[in-house]
Amino acid sequence: MKNLLDLAIEAAVKAGETIEEIYKHDNFELEIKQDNSPLTKADTAANTIINTFLKTTPIPIISEENKETDYEERKHWKKCWIVDPLDGTKEFLKKNGEFTVNIALIEHGKPILGVIFSPISKELYYANVLDKKAYKIIVDENYKYSDNLFDEAHRIIPKKTNDSLIKVVGSRSHMNDDTKVFMKELSANYPSIEIIPKGSSLKFCLIAEGKADIYPRFAPTMEWDTAAGQAICEAVGIHVISKSTFEDLSYNKSNLLNSHFVVSNHTFVFDKK
Known part of the structure; x- marks a missing residue:
């Protein structure tokens, strides 16, 4: 599981690096998909990168930008990756920085690993549901990050809520x-x-x-x-x-x-x- 999470983290950060490069140069090459949602060069470029990483595993992939596999085949999958290579394309186009790369591993219909990377803020969130641990680090400007990803210092825990x-x-x-x-x-x-x-x-x-x-x-x-x-x-x-x-x-x-x-x-x- 750790190896799969490491792989998803690397894929998300590499995709984020490409997204930011396109974002900085306003090279969006905007299209409108059949469902009337926007598609940019950044969506497709990030999807290609993520698929390159995830296809090194035997686990099939569901991605917003991949052709959808028929359910008659998918229903037999015990595990699958679920990917949004650029979540928040509208935010990307508005240039407010609030977009992410999303990668999750699903087992029997339930998420067991998750990675969210924000290319602009460089916030990287990742979690192993089975271990009941989630983490956050800040990736540096060169898209390098700590080898100690699973240090307790990086764990996130919800704070006690304020009833008022x-x-x-x-x-x-x-x-x-x-x-x-x-x-x-x-x-x-x-x-x-x-x-x-x-x-x-x-x-x-x-x-x-x-x-x-x-x-x-x-x-x-x-x-x-x-x-x-x-x-x-x-x-x-x-x-x-x-x-x-x-x-x-x-x-x-x-x-x-x-x-x-x-x-x-x-x-x-x-x-x-």
């Missing part, structure tokens, strides 16, 4: 009426609410670090948007709960679209009416 203040993290690009209603309902239980806007999978990281308390997502996401973030959260004891099943999100489904969900380090139960 709830910090709600939301998407910069997908804040909608359902989310606003949800936050209004929270105000009935918490004297003070602070809203923290953040793009891409960094929202999961804020929850895992204890810098935010709840991330409600009542807009469409795909499995590659959430798998790595869920791994990092689950490694520190935080769950990503589906609004449809009231259970943890699962992966390598017949339909790769997620249900709406909430990530919370507070005791939280959906209204099941």
